[in-house]
Amino acid sequence: MTATELSVDGVTLTAGARHLVRDVSLTARPGETIGIVGPNGSGKSSLLRAVYRVLRPERGEVRVDGADAWSLPVRQLARTVAAVVQESAADFDLAVREVVAMGRTPHKRLLAGDTPEDAELIDAALLAVDAVHLADRGFDRLSGGERQRVLIARALAQQPTLLVLDEPTNHLDIRHQLSVLGALRRLPATVLLALHDLNLAACYCDRLYVLYEGEVTASGPPAEILTPGLLAEVYGVATEVAVHPRTGAPQVTFLPQEPRA
Amino acid sequence: MTRTATATSAEGSHRRRTASAPGESRTRLTVTLFVLTALLGVSAIAGLAIGSVQVPPGQVWGIVTHALGADRQPPDWSRARETIVLDVRAPRVLLGAVTGAGLAVVGTALQALVRNPLAEPYLLGVSSGASLGAVSVIVFGVTLFGPVSLSVAAFVGALGALLLVYATARTGGRITSSRLVLSGVAIAAMLTAVLDLMLLTTDRGNETRAVLAWTLGGVDWGTLWLPSTALMLGVGVLLTQARNLNLLLTGEEAATTMGLDVARFRARLFVLLSLVTGVLVAAAGPIGFVGLMTPHIVRLFVGGDHRRVLPTAALGGAVFLVWADIAARTVAAPMEIPVGVLTALCGGPFFLWLMRRDARRGTDRGVA
Secondary structure: OOOOOEEEEEEEEEEOOEEEEEEEEEEEOOOOEEEEEOOOOOOHHHHHHHHOOOOOOOEEEEEEOOEEOOOOOHHHHHOOEEEEOOOOOOOOOOEHHHHHHHHHHHHOOOOOOOOHHHHHHHHHHHHHOOOHHHOOOEHHHOOHHHHHHHHHHHHHHOOOOEEEEEOOOOOOOHHHHHHHHHHHHHOOOEEEEEOOOHHHHHHHOOEEEEEEOOEEEEEEOHHHHOOHHHHHHHHOOOEEEEEOOOOOOEEEEEOOOOOOO | OHHHHHHHHHHHHHHHHHHHHHHHHHHHHHHHHHHHHHHHHHHHHHHHHOOOOOOOHHHHHHHHHHHOOOOOOOOOOOHHHHHHHHHHHHHHHHHHHHHHHHHHHHHHHHHHHOOOOOOOOOOOOHHHHHHHHHHHHHHHOOOOOHHHHHHHHHHHHHHHHHHHHHHHHEEOOEEOHHHHHHHHHHHHHHHHHHHHHHHHHOOOHHHHHHHHOOOHHHOOHHHOHHHHHHHHHHHHHHHHOHHHHHHHHOOHHHHHHOOOOHHHHHHHHHHHHHHHHHHHHHHHOOOOOHHHHHHHHHHHHHOOOHHHHHHHHHHHHHHHHHHHHHHHHHOOOOOOOOHHHHHHHHHHHHHHHHHHHHHHHOOOOOOO
């Protein structure tokens, strides 16, 4: 099996008395790339955290290939689902290669060493994010964008069939934004990612879910849902949306805000 | 076209790298472990030779090999010297090595578990908790668990202190350096105050003296088995958990996504680390900064992977404490200085340096 089916059914997430996400449902068919977009604080990260099993839903279910993600052992889930999280990592003296090698952990028995197959997977993961030349560098000496790519490589080395990424293009220059999203898109795995950049989301995702104040306001193929009306409602900005002649994806142009009188 | 070209050249260069990198670091580790083992041997002989009665190293070697049955030559040394080397100094050197190794691995694991480079059993008040536990047993004369009562009580005290510090330092799922160190200091101060009160008010004069005489010197062959067993257990279990300790370095959420049940893992290791610390403190008294310095120095040589740091730190801590003990009984001879005073003399400045380095690196998450 190379791709996992994800279904989120009526999930509500809370922090104390506050609702982070209310009654959200979402599906990702095997191999799809699903984008979650929405303004700051709309609940994108919280929703992802429920999928990679860090934030337990108050109500509702997260099912991975039909099994409740929250009743599987953590380790077993980690063989299926990998994630790139936003949490800032502490400084540690590990080489990039060792960080990527961590992705192999859920597949390892107690005390098992790294095999040649592991080494190959690690190399392939580094290659996919254009970080081969960083392999022997110290992780704590890298720039933000380089670190982000290494963490994505670590998730790839985990060989997930569902990959969850929270703002994977953060800190990346434009070339690496495109190459990383391209690499994710080419994966046989199902990919669920939160993105800020609507145009990138439109180019690389099969379907989008628009979160607004913790609820899904719209979902569907980018061309159907990225409309000036919706963007005005959700983000409060004026836009023009046109289909780009070469990519065929909708292209959002943001119009400068009128100075208030 | 260009794309393919870059891809293949990158592939070529990384193939070279995979051939060398893991092998290189393995060689480096082997060399480091070998050097440290040799150094530990030399240190042990020095520990047996140096003291109020100087025994030449050659004679130490003869006495030791003779006792181990490897040397059939008739002894050319006095019985008194044999007693000094084998019955007075040997247990003390061994306890020093065991305690140094144990505190170093406990410090290493604690730094990963609370994700903070300043963590250490002494600074976090864990050693104070253990002392309080052990002293309570002596002062109140509780012997519920027979000869191991002292260690059991020290373990309970250590675990209690650790949980207390952890609970007070953690807010919103994060532990900041400043908060961790401050709670550690505050809780250590409170526990020490209680300890002082107990010592001052107890009418058990002899027992009090027994407590105050708590140095590495108080050990004999009969009591050495307990700290040694605790060390073996601690190092053994931690080595099996080295990968998981690595995962924690990347953060709790990331560790969860890689298959680690963080809460359960931390709870289990807290118990293990308290057990090791408790037993060591019951045997050797609270000794600070070994657990702080050793892992940091070791990481400079073998990197941050716990599969390499743990064994190296164990050997490094052992060497360090054997020498600290040699210094403790020679610098002010015939008076003996508690070994903890010496480790604090080296460790205090190290701690300050570490704090400033982390502030420069911007890793003090108390600010972030």
